[in-house]
Amino acid sequence: MSRLGTIARRSFLFGSVAIAGGVALGVWYLRSPGTNPLRPEPDQTTLNPFVLIDREGVTLIAPRAEMGQGTQTTWAALIAEEMDLAWDQVRVLHGPPAQAYYNSALMAENAPGPAYGKSAFQHAVGEAMGTLAKPLRMQVTGGSTAMKDGYERMRAAGAAAREMLKAAAAARLGTDPGLLTTQDGAVIGPDGQRLPYPELASEARYHAPREVLLRDPSEWTLLGTPLPRLDMVAKSTGTAEYSIDVRPEGLRFAAIRMSPRRAGMQSFDAETAEAMPGVEKVVDLGDGVAVIATNTWLAQQAVDAIEVDWAPAPYPETTDAIMSEIEAAFDRAPDSTLLDRGNADSLPEGATEITAEYRVPFLAHATMEPLNATAHITAGGLEIWTGNQLPTFTRSACADAAGLPESRVTVHTTQMGGGFGRRGELDFSVLATRVAMALPGTPVMTTWSREEDMRRDFYRPAAIARMRGAVQDGGAVLFDAAVAGPSTARQALERWMGFAPPGPDKVHVEGLWNQPYAIPNARARGHIASDLTVPVGFWRSVGNSYNGFFHESFIDEMAHAAVADPLEFRLTLAHDAWRPAARVLEAVREMSGWPDKPEGTGRGVAMCFSFGTPVACVIEVAESEDGIRIPRAWMAADVGVALDPGIIDQQLVGGLVYGLSAAMMGEITFSGGMAEQENFYDYDALRLPQMPQVETRILETQRWISGIGEPGTPPAAPALANALFDLTGTRHRSLPLNRSVTFSS
Numbered sequence: 001m002s003r004l005g006t007i008a009r010r011s012f013l014f015g016s017v018a019i020a021g022g023v024a025l026g027v028w029y030l031r032s033p034g035t036n037p038l039r040p041e042p043d044q045t046t047l048n049p050f051v052l053i054d055r056e057g058v059t060l061i062a063p064r065a066e067m068g069q070g071t072q073t074t075w076a077a078l079i080a081e082e083m084d085l086a087w088d089q090v091r092v093l094h095g096p097p098a099q100a101y102y103n104s105a106l107m108a109e110n111a112p113g114p115a116y117g118k119s120a121f122q123h124a125v126g127e128a129m130g131t132l133a134k135p136l137r138m139q140v141t142g143g144s145t146a147m148k149d150g151y152e153r154m155r156a157a158g159a160a161a162r163e164m165l166k167a168a169a170a171a172r173l174g175t176d177p178g179l180l181t182t183q184d185g186a187v188i189g190p191d192g193q194r195l196p197y198p199e200l201a202s203e204a205r206y207h208a209p210r211e212v213l214l215r216d217p218s219e220w221t222l223l224g225t226p227l228p229r230l231d232m233v234a235k236s237t238g239t240a241e242y243s244i245d246v247r248p249e250g251l252r253f254a255a256i257r258m259s260p261r262r263a264g265m266q267s268f269d270a271e272t273a274e275a276m277p278g279v280e281k282v283v284d285l286g287d288g289v290a291v292i293a294t295n296t297w298l299a300q301q302a303v304d305a306i307e308v309d310w311a312p313a314p315y316p317e318t319t320d321a322i323m324s325e326i327e328a329a330f331d332r333a334p335d336s337t338l339l340d341r342g343n344a345d346s347l348p349e350g351a352t353e354i355t356a357e358y359r360v361p362f363l364a365h366a367t368m369e370p371l372n373a374t375a376h377i378t379a380g381g382l383e384i385w386t387g388n389q390l391p392t393f394t395r396s397a398c399a400d401a402a403g404l405p406e407s408r409v410t411v412h413t414t415q416m417g418g419g420f421g422r423r424g425e426l427d428f429s430v431l432a433t434r435v436a437m438a439l440p441g442t443p444v445m446t447t448w449s450r451e452e453d454m455r456r457d458f459y460r461p462a463a464i465a466r467m468r469g470a471v472q473d474g475g476a477v478l479f480d481a482a483v484a485g486p487s488t489a490r491q492a493l494e495r496w497m498g499f500a501p502p503g504p505d506k507v508h509v510e511g512l513w514n515q516p517y518a519i520p521n522a523r524a525r526g527h528i529a530s531d532l533t534v535p536v537g538f539w540r541s542v543g544n545s546y547n548g549f550f551h552e553s554f555i556d557e558m559a560h561a562a563v564a565d566p567l568e569f570r571l572t573l574a575h576d577a578w579r580p581a582a583r584v585l586e587a588v589r590e591m592s593g594w595p596d597k598p599e600g601t602g603r604g605v606a607m608c609f610s611f612g613t614p615v616a617c618v619i620e621v622a623e624s625e626d627g628i629r630i631p632r633a634w635m636a637a638d639v640g641v642a643l644d645p646g647i648i649d650q651q652l653v654g655g656l657v658y659g660l661s662a663a664m665m666g667e668i669t670f671s672g673g674m675a676e677q678e679n680f681y682d683y684d685a686l687r688l689p690q691m692p693q694v695e696t697r698i699l700e701t702q703r704w705i706s707g708i709g710e711p712g713t714p715p716a717a718p719a720l721a722n723a724l725f726d727l728t729g730t731r732h733r734s735l736p737l738n739r740s741v742t743f744s745s
Helices: 071-083 104-108 120-133 146-173 197-204 232-237 296-304 319-331 391-402 427-436 450-455 488-497 543-561 566-575 579-592 645-665 716-728
Strands: 045-048 051-054 057-061 090-093 181-183 186-188 194-196 252-258 265-269 279-284 288-293 307-310 336-341 352-360 372-378 381-386 409-413 444-447 463-472 475-485 521-528 601-610 613-624 627-638 693-699
Touching (some): 051 197, 146 197, 186 197, 252 427, 288 427, 296 444, 319 475, 381 391, 391 427, 427 444, 463 543, 475 566, 543 645, 566 579, 566 601, 579 601, 579 613, 579 627, 627 716, 645 716
Parallel strands (some): 252 444, 381 409, 627 693
Antiparallel strands (some): 181 186, 279 288, 463 475, 601 613
16 A cells, blocks of 8 residues: 655646537646645556556545545546446545645635526636635535535546556557557557556656546446445445554553633642553643543543533523524624525515524534544654544644644544544644643544533534515515524634635525525525634534525425415425426425325425535424324435435435434533533434435436535425424424424334
8 A cells, every 4th residue: 555645746737638528627627736745655656646556456546535425435436437447446545635635616615606507607717716725725525525526627637547558558569549448447459458557557657648538428337326335345344444443553542621611721630540540641731631541441531530620611601691692693784695686675565474583503513433533743743543524734733733844744534433524623633633742652542532522512503593584476575584693614714724714604694595496585694693602613514504494494484374385385486596406396296296195194395405406305204102203205406417326315315314313303502601412312313213214316407516415414404394384283493393392212
């Protein structure tokens, strides 16, 4: 296996680029992605930052984090498709922290205007903005952008490698490259002679491609089909390596306690802990304590025995006081008014007005693998093993903590037992570095307890929405929405880069202002609770997770006020705005047999557009002896290009489960300045007996490829709440639903 470093080898060069099958090539091809960060062994060759070849075959570099969402499988397939690799020949590694692996699609999301119905010009503007991620070194896994970012880039990387290998074969055979073909990891000569890629790699690196031809999707053999996940065998056999599994020689284990109030540490008494067998060192971190021991259990027992006096919280101490501060944000001028169409101030003559207020709580990420990282400080620098979503920022932050230049920090990004945005933070890697500095020369794994993980999370923010609308003649004529809450983006960017860009916070209002519904008078405003310092962060689907609930619950109320079928009401609005949104509603109508339903059941519908993808969802609920159960659900998504239908299905269902868990029982409350929930016994998730039977349908009608890791989450809560209304006649405007609804177990 190669050593992955930061030394520059060669740039990823293109002389000219041809277009095949109408594939539109973006501005990325006009620029090099940066120097190649791969440092090959003597018997290895890198053809660009994404392709490494040795005697055993081809290893594809997928520098987006694998946390169960299948990113590395599809990313590798994009390269393998153009390289003509058989699927059983594909190996994949996560790339090192490097500018070459910047996420252009993440920056492109900041292009002006709603993301649906983009023209070619708007798409080009977004791609141009995407290149700004390169100087910012934004090697980020997030925002459901991996496939949008890699769709053309990775096919181009594979096609370039293919042409380099063909050029090397042509030189060896003394023939024209145009007479050669490729198949199953080899170049095939005019006479059928087979030259495997490993035999050509060392020569191929000297042949920069002069033309790169991307294959038409009709020629694909891997993409567009459900592929065996590259990570499944290892995960099924227990051999997959997560960061909690790494075992460098001489490893010691640490546990930490940091302030549950996010304040300083006034004093501590570690006498009892220091006397416990197996404890090697108690570390004063200034703002917390750690214990290094011979195993994690001993370290945790010892750190729990330390008496600590924590400073008071820098924010209101109770949930009610925090929500009051959020509510007060409505009294200040809006941070954004990104949607302002027609006249939202005046009620159309003869229209019926509807108003409602909705509330959602703070939520934890609650990943299955608790936070952890292993750090090793030596005379040569720092080596750290960590499951993270931000390799370049992680390296920079850990270098700062250790007082080292980045060139002396090596980051190994492992697989993750869930991320959902939490592993896009830097704190757990930095703390592991700080703990290891207390024991130089010895690798130390710092593992958080579940309680520490829950109480030190960067939560999905609580939010309040005030909605006003009007209906007339069976349709919507006015929609006026305002949402208040802390700013996730500003807090997170401050932690990542030390500054938050000025201007309106689009993340705060996403899912509210940009929905494809043709309502003539429409407005959406965002009010930031700017003085509230409860730590918040990116949580699967971010602003869409709460705004989807607000928007689609209120649209449902408008439909009932208009005495209209809720699905047909939405379908009319979507049809006039953007056909792909209408098509997903049509799909769930057909799949579920709407409006027909079994006797004694209720059904609710929601359609949310997020991360470029419209997703419609119908959920069925029914009474049972021990509470409400959810027998069935139907979901349809239009992704533009379905690179792997199997993984798309998994992500839709997984997103639904995550959204249902939050809607039914997810809640972080505060008392004494700290989170009251501390483990799965009081922060539960959907259980197997509660899981509905889910049918999905994948559409490919919209113009551009879109994201899929998060769009399954936003429609879950409103579809469930709307189904409960259909069943019981009670409208639920506050989450979690188990405050007022008993669900079967």
